[in-house]
Amino acid sequence: MCLRFAIAFTLIKICGLGPVYSANAQTTSNDTLVINVKQAEDQFLKNNLQLIAQRYNIDNANAQIITARLFPNPNFSFSNGIYASGVSNPYAEQTYGLSQLFTTAGKRNKNIQLAKISVEQAKYQFFDMLRTLKFTLRNDFYTIYFQEQSAKVYNQEINSLAKTLTVFKQQYTQGNIAEKEVLRIQSQLYSLQVEYNTLQTNIDTVQSEFKLLIKASPQVYIQPQVDTINNQDIAATVPYQRLLDSAYVNRYDLRLAQTAVDYNALNLKLQKATAVPDVSVSLNYDKLAAYGQNFLGGGISFDLPFFNRNQGGIKQARIAIDQSKIQFQSQQDQVQSDVATNYKTAIRLQQLYNSFDPTFKQNFNHLIQEVFKNYQMRNISLLEFLDFYDSYKTNVLQLNNLELSRVTSLEQLNYVTGTPFFNQ
Incomplete structure (x- = not known):
C-alpha cells in the first residue's frame, strides 16, 4: 500500500504541482516575437510587399491621366530634290510640310475621364486587397493565440505522462x-504526441502566413499577446x-x-465619338513649285x-455595359448574402458561448485535483x-476552439461589412 501511495503521490506531483516544460522550444527562444494585434497591423501596413506592389498600380493609373491629357504631336515633313530630267540643278527644289491632328467629338476629354475612372478602380482594388489581407492577418x-493555448494543455499532459511513464x-x-499499466500510460502518451504534432503543424502553417504578412524573419516565432477579449454579446448590439x-x-x-x-x-x-472623323490641318511650302516659286499653301x-463608323466598337461597348450591370447586381447579392450568413453565425456562436458556465474551466480544474486525491486513495x-x-x-x-470561432466570426463580420465594428 505504501508503494502504491508513493507512485500515486509521484504522479500527482508530476501532473498537478510539478513544473511544466514546453514541448515547443521555439516559444522560449530568443527569436520569439511577442506582439499584439495593433502592433501587427502597424507592421503589416508598413512592410507588406503585396500592398506596396499594389500601390504602384495607382501611380500607373495616374500616369495614364497625364498621357490622356496630351495633345497629338504636330507632324513635320521635308523633301529635297535629287533628280529631274532637263534640270541642271534639281537640288534647288525643296518642299516643307507641317500638319496638326485635331480630335473631334470630345474624344480627348472622354479619354481623360476614362483614365480618372481607372485611377478610382486602382484605388478600390488596393483598398479591397487591404481589407482582405487585414482580415487574414x-x-x-x-488562430495562433488560441491554438497555442490548446498546445499548452498538450504540453502539460505530455510532460506529465512522460515523467509518469x-x-x-x-x-x-x-x-x-x-x-x-505501463502500456496504458505509454499508449496515452503516444496518442497525445501525435495530436500535438498535428496541432503544431497547423500553428506553424498559420505562423508562416502571418510572418509573410508582417514581413518578419522566418526564424522568428510569433507569440500573440492578447490583453482582453470582449466576451459580451456585442454582435447583437449592432442592427443587421x-x-x-x-x-x-x-x-x-x-x-x-x-x-x-x-x-x-x-x-x-x-x-460613338470615334465614329466621327478627326481633322488634320496642314501648311505646305514649295520653293520651286510648278504653280510658281515660293509657293505657300494650306490644307x-x-x-x-x-x-467604317466603328459599328463593332459601339456594339461591344453596349454589351460591356449590360454585362457590368449584371456583375454589379451579382456583387450586391453576394454582399447581402455574406452579411446575412455571417451575422447569423456570429449570433449563434455567441449564444453557444453564453450557454457555457464562465466558471466551468475553474470548476473543472478543481475537479481534476479531486480526481488526483481519489486516485491517491485508490x-x-x-x-x-x-x-x-x-x-x-x-x-x-x-x-x-469555440472562443476562436466566436472571435473570428466577428472578424468575418468586419470583413464582409468593410467596417471595423468589433474586436477593436
Missing part, C-alpha cells in the same frame, strides 16, 4: 506494478440593417463593380465615314484517472 493572429517503468522493472448599409458603402469590391458600369457607359460615348484632311483506477484527465483536455480544447 487578424484571423491568423487569433519513467516512474512506472522503474516500478515495473522492480516488479511493483503490472505491465498493462446597419451592417448591411455599411457593407453597401464600404465594400470596395462592390464600389469597383459600380465603377465598371460607369467606365463602360463612358466608353460607349467614346466609341485640311479627314476620313469619309462611308464604311478510490479510482489508473484507467479512470486517465479518462478524467483526457476529458479535461478535450473540454479545454473545445472551449478554446
Whole structure:
C-alpha cells in the first residue's frame, strides 16, 4: 500500500504541482516575437510587399491621366530634290510640310475621364486587397493565440505522462506494478504526441502566413499577446440593417463593380465619338513649285465615314455595359448574402458561448485535483484517472476552439461589412 501511495503521490506531483516544460522550444527562444494585434497591423501596413506592389498600380493609373491629357504631336515633313530630267540643278527644289491632328467629338476629354475612372478602380482594388489581407492577418493572429493555448494543455499532459511513464517503468522493472499499466500510460502518451504534432503543424502553417504578412524573419516565432477579449454579446448590439448599409458603402469590391458600369457607359460615348472623323490641318511650302516659286499653301484632311463608323466598337461597348450591370447586381447579392450568413453565425456562436458556465474551466480544474486525491486513495483506477484527465483536455480544447470561432466570426463580420465594428 505504501508503494502504491508513493507512485500515486509521484504522479500527482508530476501532473498537478510539478513544473511544466514546453514541448515547443521555439516559444522560449530568443527569436520569439511577442506582439499584439495593433502592433501587427502597424507592421503589416508598413512592410507588406503585396500592398506596396499594389500601390504602384495607382501611380500607373495616374500616369495614364497625364498621357490622356496630351495633345497629338504636330507632324513635320521635308523633301529635297535629287533628280529631274532637263534640270541642271534639281537640288534647288525643296518642299516643307507641317500638319496638326485635331480630335473631334470630345474624344480627348472622354479619354481623360476614362483614365480618372481607372485611377478610382486602382484605388478600390488596393483598398479591397487591404481589407482582405487585414482580415487574414487578424484571423491568423487569433488562430495562433488560441491554438497555442490548446498546445499548452498538450504540453502539460505530455510532460506529465512522460515523467509518469519513467516512474512506472522503474516500478515495473522492480516488479511493483503490472505491465498493462505501463502500456496504458505509454499508449496515452503516444496518442497525445501525435495530436500535438498535428496541432503544431497547423500553428506553424498559420505562423508562416502571418510572418509573410508582417514581413518578419522566418526564424522568428510569433507569440500573440492578447490583453482582453470582449466576451459580451456585442454582435447583437449592432442592427443587421446597419451592417448591411455599411457593407453597401464600404465594400470596395462592390464600389469597383459600380465603377465598371460607369467606365463602360463612358466608353460607349467614346466609341460613338470615334465614329466621327478627326481633322488634320496642314501648311505646305514649295520653293520651286510648278504653280510658281515660293509657293505657300494650306490644307485640311479627314476620313469619309462611308464604311467604317466603328459599328463593332459601339456594339461591344453596349454589351460591356449590360454585362457590368449584371456583375454589379451579382456583387450586391453576394454582399447581402455574406452579411446575412455571417451575422447569423456570429449570433449563434455567441449564444453557444453564453450557454457555457464562465466558471466551468475553474470548476473543472478543481475537479481534476479531486480526481488526483481519489486516485491517491485508490478510490479510482489508473484507467479512470486517465479518462478524467483526457476529458479535461478535450473540454479545454473545445472551449478554446469555440472562443476562436466566436472571435473570428466577428472578424468575418468586419470583413464582409468593410467596417471595423468589433474586436477593436
